[in-house]
Amino acid sequence: GDSVTQMEGPVTLSEEAFLTINCTYTATGYPSLFWYVQYPGEGLQLLLKATKADDKGSNKGFEATYRKETTSFHLEKGSVQVSDSAVYFCALSVIGGYNKLIFGAGTRLAVHP
Amino acid sequence: KAGVTQTPRYLIKTRGQQVTLSCSPISGHRSVSWYQQTPGQGLQFLFEYFSETQRNKGNFPGRFSGRQFSNSRSEMNVSTLELGDSALYLCASSAGQPGNTIYFGEGSWLTVV
Numbered sequence: 220g221d222s223v224t225q226m227e228g229p230v231t232l233s234e235e236a237f238l239t240i241n242c243t244y245t246a247t248g249y250p251s252l253f254w255y256v257q258y259p260g261e262g263l264q265l266l267l268k269a270t271k272a273d274d275k276g277s278n279k280g281f282e283a284t285y286r287k288e289t290t291s292f293h294l295e296k297g298s299v300q301v302s303d304s305a306v307y308f309c310a311l312s313v314i315g316g317y318n319k320l321i322f323g324a325g326t327r328l329a330v331h332p
Numbered sequence: 333k334a335g336v337t338q339t340p341r342y343l344i345k346t347r348g349q350q351v352t353l354s355c356s357p358i359s360g361h362r363s364v365s366w367y368q369q370t371p372g373q374g375l376q377f378l379f380e381y382f383s384e385t386q387r388n389k390g391n392f393p394g395r396f397s398g399r400q401f402s403n404s405r406s407e408m409n410v411s412t413l414e415l416g417d418s419a420l421y422l423c424a425s426s427a428g429q430p431g432n433t434i435y436f437g438e439g440s441w442l443t444v445v
Contacts, residue, residue, distance in 0.1 A: 262336075262338075262436045262438040312430070314430070317363070317380050317382065318380050318388075318424075318434055319377050319380060320365075320424075321377075322374060322375040325375075
């Protein structure tokens with residue numbers, strides 16, 4: 220079945236460091252891919268998405284490129300801030316699944332001043 | 333534009349009781365889906381409704397049920413609560429077509445004692 224694998228956390232960085240959170244997927248066909256962020260005590264916020272191969276999603280300095288050849292959707296940010304501390308979830312939309320999302324386990328990011 | 337609204341935000345129930353959670357989707361969205369989030373199992377899909385019809389269902393026991401009304405508002409019900417049902421229940425809405433962005437609410441925190 221479809222699945223998403225994320226790098227395990229926590230990831231601890233200093234402010235202004237470069238961030239990469241790896242995400243790979245297994246799916247039938249070419250699903251849409253998403254990154255969601257969850258701040259403590261809150262729901263999920265969509266960070267970015269890509270709907271087809273080679274698409275690059277971007278938002279608030281975060282970027283991720285849909286790589287069909289490596290079945291990956293790695294999240295990157297050039298300079299993290301303390302306010303980026305949160306849990307990040309990679310997800311895919313199951314083809315024919317009527318908006319069913321499959322999530323990775325989540326990666327906790329802690330950014331220190 | 334108002335986001336996805338879930339009520340109640342927090343609730344405590346006793347084993348064996350039942351609970352009903354409510355979700356109002358973003359105006360104009362016809363698809364509502366529900367997810368359960370726990371530390372052990374992560375984010376798991378419960379079911380999705382579109383125009384009052386359940387289109388997809390996750391792998392949860394029959395104690396978990398839902399419905400959608402003509403105004404797209406949705407409710408989910410859990411009967412005969414178990415301790416393991418303690419979780420954050422997230423509602424999400426979208427326009428309902430493949431590739432549409434899926435927006436999440438803040439969630440309802442359920443504690444079963």
